[in-house]
Amino acid sequence: xxxxxxxxxxxxxxxxxxxxxxxxxxxxxxxxxxxxxxxxxxxxxxxxxxxxxxxxxxxxxxxxxxxxxxxxxxxxxxxxxxxxxxxxxxxxxxxxxxxxxxxxxxxxxxxxxxxxxxxxxxxxxxxxxxxxxxxxxxxxxxxxxxxxxxxxxxxxxxxxxxxxxxxxxxxxxxxxxxxxxxxxxxxxxxxxxxxxxxxxxxxxxxxxxxxxxxxxxxxxxxxxxxxxxxxxxxxxxxxxxxxxxxxxxxxxxxxxxxxxxxxxxxxxxxxxxxxxxxxxxxxxxxxxxxxxxxxxxxxxxxxxxxxxxxxxxxxxxxxxxxxxxxxxxxxxxxxxxxxxxxxxxxxxxxxxxxxxxxxxxxxxxxxxx
Ligand code: PEP
Ligand code: MN
Numbered sequence: 001x002x003x004x005x006x007x008x009x010x011x012x013x014x015x016x017x018x019x020x021x022x023x024x025x026x027x028x029x030x031x032x033x034x035x036x037x038x039x040x041x042x043x044x045x046x047x048x049x050x051x052x053x054x055x056x057x058x059x060x061x062x063x064x065x066x067x068x069x070x071x072x073x074x075x076x077x078x079x080x081x082x083x084x085x086x087x088x089x090x091x092x093x094x095x096x097x098x099x100x101x102x103x104x105x106x107x108x109x110x111x112x113x114x115x116x117x118x119x120x121x122x123x124x125x126x127x128x129x130x131x132x133x134x135x136x137x138x139x140x141x142x143x144x145x146x147x148x149x150x151x152x153x154x155x156x157x158x159x160x161x162x163x164x165x166x167x168x169x170x171x172x173x174x175x176x177x178x179x180x181x182x183x184x185x186x187x188x189x190x191x192x193x194x195x196x197x198x199x200x201x202x203x204x205x206x207x208x209x210x211x212x213x214x215x216x217x218x219x220x221x222x223x224x225x226x227x228x229x230x231x232x233x234x235x236x237x238x239x240x241x242x243x244x245x246x247x248x249x250x251x252x253x254x255x256x257x258x259x260x261x262x263x264x265x266x267x268x269x270x271x272x273x274x275x276x277x278x279x280x281x282x283x284x285x286x287x288x289x290x291x292x293x294x295x296x297x298x299x300x301x302x303x304x305x306x307x308x309x310x311x312x313x314x315x316x317x318x319x320x321x322x323x324x325x326x327x328x329x330x331x332x333x334x335x336x337x338x339x340x341x342x343x344x345x346x347x348x349x350x351x352x353x354x355x356x357x358x359x360x361x362x363x364x365x366x367x368x369x
Pocket of ligand 2: 112281307
């Protein structure tokens with residue numbers, strides 16, 4: 001048997017674990033094999049200290065009540081931590097937004113932070129339309145090295161200022177483990193972008209931080225690879241993970257990516273982790289964002305992340321897919337109605353959604369995901 005500890009376990013918690021081991025008559029040792037399966041996590045093998053190791057039930061009840069302990073395993077990595085068989089649902093609360101457990105929220109803002117004054121204007125605009133978190137990249141993972149790479153530290157400072165003026169929680173992307181510390185000074189939720197979904201060094205580091213992570217699906221990643229990326233965060237001790245489906249690459253160029261609504265519906269049942277949809281990077285064109293956002297919510301998403309700009313034609317990145325505040329308001333209203341259809345609630349701060357724009361779907365057609 002193996003004992004899986006949180007990587008953030010402190011000395012006092014570890015002393016409690018050692019005392020429980022002593023009482024059970026077992027020793028906790030570094031595992032001989034299989035440790036690489038859970039690299040980043042603290043995994044210890046439970047071995048005899050002279051007397052036979054007690055039976056599993058006794059070991060489980062002695063250790064799993066202790067702070068700092070995740071679980072007792074028969075084999076390392078035997079049952080993934082993301083699996084819905086482990087717990088019914090994870091609810092991630094971030095600065096007034098809630099994802100999962102029947103509640104949904106909206107993240108909105110520019111693709112990139114471009115200017116402090118403009119960011120504040122966008123923040124106020126999305127806040128008054130029902131967004132509870134502001135997004136905006138200071139470090140941008142651009143396809144071309146010649147494109148705008150983000151304002152970096154200056155962008156973080158703008159986000160910090162806007163957070164103070166509006167009270168909105170901030171979601172911003174981190175590209176490099178060396179930038180985590182400065183991003184954490186600003187971010188209420190840290191975004192891992194599609195291009196970094198499989199960056200295990202970054203994931204291992206973020207697994208040890210005390211901040212929720214928004215993990216975007218890679219555009220060429222299978223659902224299994226996506227969940228394995230989440231597993232890196234979970235097994236290192238960060239349990240506040242929100243998945244984000246943002247579209248996968250398809251053979252067709254009509255949209256930038258193809259929002260995988262089937263994956264959203266599947267993930268609702270397969271994992272306890274919340275999942276949101278990003279219709280902006282799926283659509284790649286502002287005229288389709290609302291329809292694709294609706295589709296994500298109808299498939300069971302626990303919220304949306306939407307790119308909003310006041311002057312999309314002047315945006316330094318992803319202007320072609322940015323919508324304006326009024327279009328966001330319409331999409332938020334749609335999302336509220338779609339949540340209601342399956343008994344969930346969209347949290348929109350003080351904002352009241354005023355334009356329910358979808359007809360009621362008859363009960364017999366409602367999904368049960
Ligand atoms: C973004 O959210 O601005 C972004 C770069 O998205 P993705 O990582 O999904 O391409
Ligand atoms: Mn973008």
